[in-house]
Amino acid sequence: MRIATYLQEGRRRVGVVEDTVVRPLPDGTSPVEAAFGGHPVGTPVPLTDVSLLAPLQPPTIRDFVTFEEHVEGVRRSIDGNAGVPEAWYDAPTFYFTNPYAVIGPYDDVPVPPGTRVLDFELEVAAVIGREGRDLTPERARDHIVGYTILNDWSARDLQSREMQVNLGPCKGKDTAATLGPYLVTADELEPYRDTDGFLRLSLTATVNGEVIGKDLLSNMSWTFEEMVAYASRGTVVRPGDVLGSGTCGNGGCLAELWGVKGRQEPPPLRPGDTVTLTVEGIGSVSNTVVAGVDRVPLPTGRRRTRERP
Structure with missing residues (x-):
């Protein structure tokens, strides 16, 4: 199944997508609940008559970094170092990013305050359906x-500077x-699974x-199941949690x-640029960059005397 969250005549709905229509589900049905199936569906509505939103509003987003080739290139770009840190191979590292920043598949993207070097990142994300702790793959x-x-x-100039603090x-x-365009249930992608357990999906990024x-x-160095197992180590993963593959x-x-x-080269993104990401078996998202707000100035950190009482 493909689960959509959408606006229709100002009303937020969740529904099942079938070809060019969406069938609404009962009010109060969450996208994760919808993905388990078994709910009655309503009268089909053409997708052209609705506005797609992000398929879900996750409580948490863990973003991993599982592509070796990405690490090599970005590390050289961000801090000038070559190769992949040996520690990267130890475990599928992630950071928690901002769930309040989630936008829909066709929403505009404002330039972050203070940045001159805006970038996109093409990823696939797994969505948790059931709570678990200390899971095996x-x-x-x-x-x-x-x-x-x-x-x-990603605001690369801001990222480069703040990560020098080793806390970014x-x-x-x-x-x-961006999340979207749909939440595609896991069974839909099983035909793409290779003999090593990876999902062999083609990924494409275009700008304008x-x-x-x-x-x-399938060039990931860990499977999504291994990522979920690591994320659940010593804690819990809960329904709606999102785990990004990394770029x-x-x-x-x-x-x-x-x-x-x-x-x-190519240059950083500017207002007017449209980024379209396409993933086999899932669909496409397409967002246009627009001007953002000016940065609110703040003082630099004070160098204190470290006086003691």
């Missing part, structure tokens, strides 16, 4: 209810995160219609290409 598969596209928009990123990743990157989701390689973002080429 084998058990974790039953806790993934579906998948969606994630664009982790924060404002470099805080303004927008020009192809910037292409990759396969794919071979042009899954601009910064990777900048690291490879040694220059900002």
Whole structure:
């Protein structure tokens, strides 16, 4: 199934997508509940008559970094270092990003305050359907209810500076995160699973219609089940939690290409640019960059005397 969250005549609804129509589900049905099926559906409505929203509003978003090629290129671009840190291979590292920044598949993206170097990131995200703790990868598969596209928009100049504090990123990743166009249930993507347990989905990124990157989701170094198991270690994952794959390689973002080429080519995103991300078996999201608000000035940190009482 494909689950959509949408606006129809000002009313927020959740429904099941069938070809070019969406069938509304009973009021109060959450996207995760909808993905388990068994709910009565209403009269079909053409998708052209509704406005698609993000398929869900997750309580948490863990964004992993599972593509070796992405790490190589972006590391060179952000801090000038070559190769992949040895510690990266130890476990599927992630950071928590801002669930309040989630936007829909066709919403505009404002330039984050103070940035001059805006970038996109092509990812796929797994959505948790059932609570679990200390899961094994084998058990974790039953806790993934579906998948969606994630664009982790990044202010690279802010990110580069703040990560020098070894506690980031924060404002470099805080303004927008696209989810959509649908929540595709896990069973829909099982035909794409390879013999090693990875989902072999083709990924494509374009800017203003020009192809910037292409990759396969199966180039991840960990499966989603392994990521969920790691996320649940010593804690819980709960329904609606989103786990991003991290950015794919071979042009899954601009910064990777900048690291490879040694220059900002293609250039950073500007107002008017439209980024379209397409994932086989899931669909496409397309967002246009617009001008943002001016940065509110703040003082720099005070160098204190460290006087004691």
